[in-house]
Amino acid sequence: MSILVGKHTKLIVQGITGGAGSFHAKQMIEYGTRVVGGVTPTRGGETFEGKVPVFDTVNQAVKATGANASVIFVPPPGAADAILEALSAGIELVIAITEGIPVVDMLGVRRVLEAMQAEARASGKPVPRLVGPNCPGVITPDQCKIGIMPGHIHKAGHVGVVSRSGTLTYEAVGQLTALGIGQSTCVGIGGDPVSGMDFVDVLELFQADPDTHGVIMIGEIGGGAEERGAQYIKEKMTKPVAAFIAGTTAPPGKRMGHAGAIISGGKGTASAKIDALVAAGAKVAPTPSDMATTLQSMMS
């Protein structure tokens, strides 16, 4: 039944009174997401759009609404703090949309997250998860949209999508929908060097989800996350995976927009990632226009 988000998701929006937060809160409500509250410190007691209560703290919001997920639109100076506040309040799924969080801040967040996850695993409690930052969010079509992706391009179905790039995720979804192939859940893990869920974390959930029958994985140059994903596919994945790696033609030493996307010293190249994926049994789309057809050829 999809992964991470669905009908059961009760969402709060941190930064709901800000420009991006309020715009996308409305869009999410319109899509059908259960937005049960918002948080903006000092604005507690107000109501958003006449129906969503605003709280001063995430703790208050969780107690009053039973929220189990939070999406963060707080600007970079306060974003890491907002993530920590959500985790501390017991939120199980934190999705950070904010772009431009200092890496030193994210090192601390990641460290706290890992400690909380270890503790939860040891005591058999639900493991808290962070998606992002600098990501489009997570959507289970027709059930729950958390983030900034255009909802109308999606269609409910059985293909999982996981990606480091926002617009390239939309591209893959657009292609799938045009072929009449629906999606179980689409997860944007974001383009920052230090972040929450990795390809492996999401692939594990797709592998375990009976509703997901195949996966499109979209990576890009830089780092080793795609290679780790390939290793997981090789060892554990029984479902077909089609992949695309952006940046085949990117020159070494030049940073391609995303903080993580740079090749240098011969590391993090597209060809190394493609080789690893092919060796793991994934099929790599030759161009970004072939992502959906590549998966289709594996599933039929």
Next chain:
Amino acid sequence: MGDPPRQGDVYVMREGCSPPGPTLATVRLVKIHEYQGKQIFAKYGVPVPKGYPAFSVAEAETAAKKLATETGSPVVVVKAQIHAGGRGKGGGVKVAKGGASEAKVLAEAILGMQLVTHQTGPEGQKVKRLYIEQGLEMVAEMYLGMVVDRDSRRIAFMASTEGGVEIEKVAEETPEKILTVYVDPIVGLSAFQARELAFGLGLMTYGKETVAKFVRLMSALYEAFTKEDCSLLEVNPLAILKNGDVVALDAKVTFDDNASFRHKAWSDLQDKDEEDPIELEAAQAGLNYVSLDGNVGCLVNGAGLAMATMDIIKHAGRAHGVAPANFLDVGGGATQEQVTKAFSMILKSPKVKAIFVNIFGGIMKCDVIANGVVAAAKELGLKVPLVVRLEGTNVELGRKILSESGLAIQAATTMADGAKKIVDAVTGGAK
């Protein structure tokens, strides 16, 4: 391990080789000069030699005299200040043993020279600033570097006894000579970790005071790295002096641009002479722009889609000499003015033979893109073929704006279709 960071370079390293080593997380870079880095070091208590920046030969001579008085020794080092590494090998760092008059002669030679190093490319970089520094006699040179390691999600310290040389060579040939510790961001650098590197480097040879001084230096560097929001910090060489002192003879500091909101001083530290003028113009307009060698101008939203657009143009055009002229991500929240600016930059580039606009609107609305493109084209004139592919938010409105603009626009239905039309446009193939 992977290669250690190269001066003035940023790159991503992978685990898998032995011993395990850090992978460098990169963010947009704010690079500064050695003398600026040393001013930051001094602020945090990292020992550095005395020195003064100089922008003219006269200033260099004055600085040398001043240093001679302050230190009691006539020996100074004249150092070219450019962002690229390998300055010494390129002839940009010279020792003046004979005091101010010799320093003046060296300054005359170095200031204004086109300094070529393994990092500048064959055209080199013009030297416009000098740093005049106290000359110190050292007994050993070490390497000490810090990066954000993206695999362990920790700040990593790397140290080696092979200082003063190209550290990437050491990593390749003798990786066991590079020692690494990873710092827990919650507790910070522990003294034992610094001691591990100190003993690993054999600093006991120079006395236990040297070990203690090295530990204090590492602790000060860690504080500087985190408080100043660095993404890379390198000391090569780190000198051990005759008296056992540990001194940073070089300073390579790169900041994490994401943290610029809490470092107002950074804009003053930036040296615009060191930046690509087009990329600088784009950055000032809030755009991600990278110049490339090809002939197709690209305007795309999102970094991943922008890279993929480059890839598909090259894929379709490889046999015909068609390739992207730039990487340009207008981002998700761009205004119409930014889009106009972006499209103008492409229109003004003489090497562009055709333009591909590829948009999948999410937060970015297609009508904003269409209005920006039309405004720039009307202002500057559209002299090359334009292929536009629009999808996503407000796509109908965007298409309407374009079709009513009267501009000669070829609409593409998919990325592949757009790439094919671009190749045809450049090669004069089938319409």
